[in-house]
Amino acid sequence: MLTPLEIWSALEDVKDPEIPVVSVVEMGIVRMVAVEHGKVTVTMTPTFSGCPALHVMKSEIENRIRQMGVESVEVIVALAPRWTTDWITEAGRAKLKAFGLAPPPRVNGDANVFFVEAAACPFCGSSDTAIKNTFGPTLCRTIHYCNACRQPFEQFKPV
Ligand SMILES: [Zn+2]
DSSP states (O other), X not given: OOOHHHHHHHHXXXXXXXXXXXXXXXXXXXXXXXXXXXEEEXXXXXXXXXXXXXXXXXXXXXXXXXXXXXXXXXXXXXXXXXXXXXXXXXXXXXXXXXXXXXOOOOOTTOOGGGTTSOOOOTTTOOOOEEEEESOOSSTTEEEEEETTTOOEEEEEOXX
C-alpha cells in the first residue's frame, strides 16, 4: 500500500498549467492527502476559484495517482479556506523567481495592503520598479517594469 508521502512526491510531477515550472505541491494547491482502505483522497484548493486550469489540474492529479496503481481516487476541491500566496513553498518561490516571476511578498493572510508595494526585480534584484498595469496575462499576476535593468517582469499578486 502506498503511503501519503509517496503520493505527495508523485504529485510533484503535476505542474501548475499556468506556470509549468512549479508543481501543484509547490504552489500549495494540494492541501491534503489521505490513504484509507486502498482509497486515496486528495484535497486541493485552486489559486483562483474561477481558474480555468482547475479541471486540468484535477484530472492530472487523479491520473498521476492512478498511474501508481491506485484504483480508487477522489480529488476534492475545497474553496475554503481561500488559497493564499503564503502557501507557496520556498522551493516554489525559488522556481518562480528563476522563471522570471517575482514571488509574492508574504502577507500572512492580509493581502491587499501589499498590492502596490514595490516588487523586487527577479533579474537584478533592484527595488526601483514600477507597476505597469494591475492585470497581467492572468488575474493572478501584475506586470512591473524595472528601472534599473529596464526589463519588464511579472509578479504574482499576493492573495
Ligand atoms: Zn532589474
